[in-house]
Amino acid sequence: xxxxxxxxxxxxxxxxxxxxxxxxxxxxxxxxxxxxxxxxxxxxxxxxxxxxxxxxxxxxxxxxxxxxxxxxxxxxxxxxxxxxxxxxxxxxxxxxxxxxxxxxxxxxxxxxxxxxxxxxxxxxxxxxxxxxxxxxxxxxxxxxxxxxxxxxxxxxxxxxxxxxxxxxxxxxxxxxxxxxxxxxxxxxxxxxxxxxxxxxxxxxxxxxxxxxxxxxxxxxxxxxxxxxxxxxxxxxxxxxxxxxxxxxxxxxxxxxxxxxxxxxxxxxxxxxxxxxxxxxxxxxxxxxxxxxxxxxxxxxxxxxxxx
Amino acid sequence: xxxxxxxxxxxxxxxxxxxxxxxxxxxxxxxxxxxxxxxxxxxxxxxxxxxxxxxxxxxxxxxxxxxxxxxxxxxxxxxxxxxxxxxxxxxxxxxxxxxxxxxxxxxxxxxxxxxxxxxxxxxxxxxxxxxxxxxxxxxxxxxxxxxxxxxxxxxxxxxxxxxxxxxxxxxxxxxxxxxxxxxxxxxxxxxxxxxxxxxxxxxxxxxxxxxxxxxxxxxxxxxxxxxxxxxxxxxxxxxxxxxxxxxxxxxxxxxxxxxxxxxxxxxxxxxxxxxxxxxxxxxxxxxxxxxxxxxxxxxxxxxxxxx
DNA sequence: CAATGGCATAAGGAAACCTTATATCGGCAT
DNA sequence: ATGCCGATATAAGGTTTCCTTATGCCATTG
Numbered sequence: 001x002x003x004x005x006x007x008x009x010x011x012x013x014x015x016x017x018x019x020x021x022x023x024x025x026x027x028x029x030x031x032x033x034x035x036x037x038x039x040x041x042x043x044x045x046x047x048x049x050x051x052x053x054x055x056x057x058x059x060x061x062x063x064x065x066x067x068x069x070x071x072x073x074x075x076x077x078x079x080x081x082x083x084x085x086x087x088x089x090x091x092x093x094x095x096x097x098x099x100x101x102x103x104x105x106x107x108x109x110x111x112x113x114x115x116x117x118x119x120x121x122x123x124x125x126x127x128x129x130x131x132x133x134x135x136x137x138x139x140x141x142x143x144x145x146x147x148x149x150x151x152x153x154x155x156x157x158x159x160x161x162x163x164x165x166x167x168x169x170x171x172x173x174x175x176x177x178x179x180x181x182x183x184x185x186x187x188x189x190x191x192x193x194x195x196x197x198x199x200x201x202x203x204x205x206x207x208x209x210x211x212x213x214x215x216x217x218x219x220x221x222x223x224x225x226x227x228x229x230x231x232x233x234x235x236x237x238x239x240x241x242x243x244x245x246x247x248x249x250x251x252x253x254x255x256x257x258x259x260x261x262x263x264x265x266x267x268x269x270x271x272x273x274x275x276x277x278x279x280x281x282x283x284x285x286x287x288x289x290x291x292x293x294x295x296x297x298x299x300x301x302x303x304x305x306x307x
Numbered sequence: 308x309x310x311x312x313x314x315x316x317x318x319x320x321x322x323x324x325x326x327x328x329x330x331x332x333x334x335x336x337x338x339x340x341x342x343x344x345x346x347x348x349x350x351x352x353x354x355x356x357x358x359x360x361x362x363x364x365x366x367x368x369x370x371x372x373x374x375x376x377x378x379x380x381x382x383x384x385x386x387x388x389x390x391x392x393x394x395x396x397x398x399x400x401x402x403x404x405x406x407x408x409x410x411x412x413x414x415x416x417x418x419x420x421x422x423x424x425x426x427x428x429x430x431x432x433x434x435x436x437x438x439x440x441x442x443x444x445x446x447x448x449x450x451x452x453x454x455x456x457x458x459x460x461x462x463x464x465x466x467x468x469x470x471x472x473x474x475x476x477x478x479x480x481x482x483x484x485x486x487x488x489x490x491x492x493x494x495x496x497x498x499x500x501x502x503x504x505x506x507x508x509x510x511x512x513x514x515x516x517x518x519x520x521x522x523x524x525x526x527x528x529x530x531x532x533x534x535x536x537x538x539x540x541x542x543x544x545x546x547x548x549x550x551x552x553x554x555x556x557x558x559x560x561x562x563x564x565x566x567x568x569x570x571x572x573x574x575x576x577x578x579x580x581x582x583x584x585x586x587x588x589x590x591x592x593x594x595x596x597x598x599x600x601x602x603x604x605x606x607x608x609x610x611x612x613x614x
Numbered sequence: 615c616a617a618t619g620g621c622a623t624a625a626g627g628a629a630a631c632c633t634t635a636t637a638t639c640g641g642c643a644t
Numbered sequence: 645a646t647g648c649c650g651a652t653a654t655a656a657g658g659t660t661t662c663c664t665t666a667t668g669c670c671a672t673t674g
Contacts, residue, residue, distance in 0.1 A: 002339050003321050003386065004393050010317050013392075014310050020538065026651060032309050038632055040652060045630090050396045060640045060651060066413070066440050067399050073417040074395050076540055077388035079310065080562075085320075085381040086311050089357045092374050106373070110380040115566040122548060123486070133373050178606035179430070231327065233383050241429055254565065259422045260607020299485040300567020333620060345663055347621065352662095367620060367671045 010082060012046040013075040015039060016054060020072045025055075025062045084114030091117060091131035098130040100289040103139040103148035107207070108276055111251045112152070112168070116297060124292055135207065143279055150290045151279035154207065164279045167297050172212055172272035173250045175262045177242040188268035191221055198226030200238050200246035207274075212247050215272050236262065249274060317389060319353040320382040322346055323361060327379045332362075332369050391421035398424060398438035405437040407596040410446040410455035414514070415583055418558045419459070419475070423604060431599050442514065450586055457597045458586035461514065471586045474604050479519055479579035480557045481572045482564075484549040490570040498528055498577035505533030507545050507553035514581075519554050522579050543569065556581060 011032075018028035029039035043062075047054050054068035064072065091102070091113070104113055113131060120127055132142055136153035143151045143162055151162075158164045174189065176182045182189065195216060201223070202208045213223050226244045229235045232252050239246035240261055256262040278294065280286055286294065318339075325335035336346035354361050361375035371379065398409070398420070411420055420438060427434055439449055443460035450458045450469055458469075465471045481496065483489045489496065502523060508530070509515040520530050533551045536542045539559050546553035547568055563569040585601065587593055593601065 002325060003318065003390065007318055007321075007389070007393075011310065011314055014314075018309060021541065024651070035633055036652075037634085037654080040654095041631075044653090051400050052396055057652065058640085062652075067396075069413065070399065070416055070440060071392070071396065073539070074388070074392040074421065078385060078392060081381070081384035081388065082314070083310065085378070085385060086314075088381055089359055089374075089378065092377065093358050106376065109377055114381065115568070119547075119568055133377060178603075183606070232380070234328065240426075255562070258561065258565065261422070261426055296485075299490070331620065342664055343621075344623080344665085347623095348662075351622090364621065365671090369621075 006049050008046055008049045009042070010078065012042045012049075013071070014079055015042055016046060016068065017072050017075055017079065019043070019055070019062060020064055020069070023061060081114075084118060087117040087121065088114045088131070091129045092133075094128060094130040096130075098128040100127060100129045100150070100287070100293065101132070101148040102129060102293075103132045103134070103142040103151040105136045105139055105153050105207075106133060107154060107170075107249060107251065107274075108152040109133045111249075112276070116293065119296055119300075120293060123296060124289075127289055127292070129289075129293075140279070143281065146281065146284075149280070149287060150293065153277050153279055154274045155277060156273045156275060158277070159279060161282065162279050163282050164277045166275045167278045167294075168276040170249055170251050170274045170276055172208060172247055172274060173253065174245050174265045174267060175236075175239050175248060175253055175257070176245045176265055177240055178260060178263050179242055180245070180263070182245060182265045183263040185265070189265050191216070191219055191267055191270035194245075194267055194270070195221035196224065198224045198244060200227045200229065200235055200244050201225050202232075202235060202247070203228050203230050208247065208249060211272055211274055215270065219270065247272075313356050315353055315356045316349070317385065319349045319356075320378070321386055322349055323353060323375065324379050324382055324386065326350070326362070326369060327371055327376070330368065388421075391425060394424040394428065395421045395438070398436045399440075401435060401437040403437075405435040407434060407436045407457070407594070407600065408439070408455040409436055409600075410439045410441070410449040410458040412443045412446055412460050412514075413440060414461060414477075414556060414558065414581075415459040416440045419583070423600065426603055426607075427600060430603060431596075434596055434599070436596075436600075447586070450588065453588065453591075456587070456594060457600065460584050460586055461581045462584060463580045463582060465584065466586060468589065469586050470589050471584045473582045474585045474601075475583040477556055477558050477581045477583055479515060479554055479581060480560065481552050481574060482543075482546050482555060482560055482569045483552045483572055484547055485567060485570050486549055487552070487570070489552060489572045492572070495575035496572050498523070498526060498574055501552075501574055501577070502528035503531065505531045505551060507534045507536065507542055507551050508532050509539075509542060509554070510535050510537050515554065515556060518579055518581055522577065526577065554579075 015028055015032055018031050019025055022028050022031065025039050025043065026036050029036045032039065043055060050071065052067045052071070053065050054071055056063040056065050109131065117129060120129065132148060136155055139151045139153050140159045140162065142148050154170065174194065201212070216223050227238055229238060232248060235246050235248060236253065236256060245265070253262055257264055322335055322339055325338050326332055329335050329338060332346050332350065333343050336343045339346065350362060357378065359374045360372055361378055363370045363372055416438065424436060427436065439455060443462055446458045446460050447466045447469065449455050460466070461477070481501065508519070523530050534545055536545060539555060542553050542555060543560065543563060552572070560569055564571055
């Protein structure tokens, strides 16, 4: 469903954030390279759009109201992923003249690359990264051709002809709405039960569906679809509104699980591994930029395991 | 720091998302209540802005390229918090004629209210919520006056004259950059060590600073500021660039911790409680809408404890 | 080969936005 | 109290952006 109108301009939200940071409209205008009246007008438009008083101008300098503070905090949750998007698209654009060429599978590119890029940027500002995406097979071909310095793919098995190492664990999980029976069940979920319950699944042909079906079939178990959806988001929405239990990558649901919109139900006797594997050439050693990225990834995954 | 220009329009990102969902520009245009050429032009502008080919128009219907898919996924991370912001501001605006009046402290309003509102909307679409914000003391006054049906404040002690119950745990945590020594320390952190280390702190007068100092002083320990910052974000940035260890609410750092930008170091012999407490009138029982919100909160917090 | 659904282009007009110049207002020091 | 200074609002003018309707082209489909 499209956003509810009217939608505030993100640059105005960013400007408001700068006002909060710098303490005056004037300074905020300067930092955004626009004139002071332009900034003043943008903020006024923002207040009109949201129908809220965000700034108190009655004491010389502009002062944020409590509504203003709240909007700034909420805006930061919007602006951070927007920065990630900008970094990601920049990497997609940068075909040549980069110090580090990365090939990544879709899932990795979606959920992990933006965070890595952002931290890489703060840790090593000079580094220019280019990104190529595709499915895991495609990434392996890119690596074999030598068209990328480093790659990230999903899969429990190492590809032949390339060095590889698991850098991050991931797996498919069963998710339900908090109101679903399974969210409060006392007996553990079994693979057999999963086989006889109609499930909300990704479409046939997707990597997620394939891993799930293959693993189940290996155990001689069937899969009964309740709904087949073409996108991760659509699937999450369906499960949130309690259509039934769904299957998705743990990476894809981590934020919803964190704030309680979705609940993970762990089956006791089956698991669906989709670990993330770092891939590099057997002939050439990793370059310095690649090493820096790897170190960064390992720092965070080490901690993630301990939490 | 302001966003890197050029910034794509969020409504265009939302439109692209609809194209992915509905399979054609035309349908997406209809769902956004604009003409098909307007949609076509917006998407073209988006492609120009990002300098990426997002759609393949060479086969009749528009088909997303791999870059297009990636942009859609990244956009969803932007659009979800933007929806939260819209819901939040809507609640701030809705002064009268609502079924549920909520009073919340700043921290609760920032980090918890948007998620609750979104889930409330899907679970009970008819419910109109209004929100009043302030510090915990202010919220208690609002509740005492009967100007709100239900309130959320921070603090380990129950306010007098009102019924209350802890619905969510929160506490202050010590955070460091992943590259900081403490992220890999083998010996546990002690309160005494915390007292002699210069720390990145919120400014004097903030709730965070107050809880931290009071708890430390009760143990006869001092606090040495290395940097004093006026916003949560500024503090996080400083700690991320390894200025030193910082002190913040766990709620405020959860997303950064999750993706490894920050690391929590748990002191072994001290804790800084800031639990979230539900508050209601002793005279009037909770109404039906308030009960629905409470049930929703307890569903998610139950699960959060188990994870 | 005709029909259909989908997308792009064109033209015209409305709305949004930015810049420079100027007025107003609050705070602060003398 | 008064005058100065920094900050913000208002005004005017011009450019750019964006939308809608009308129309043409193209691919797929039966």
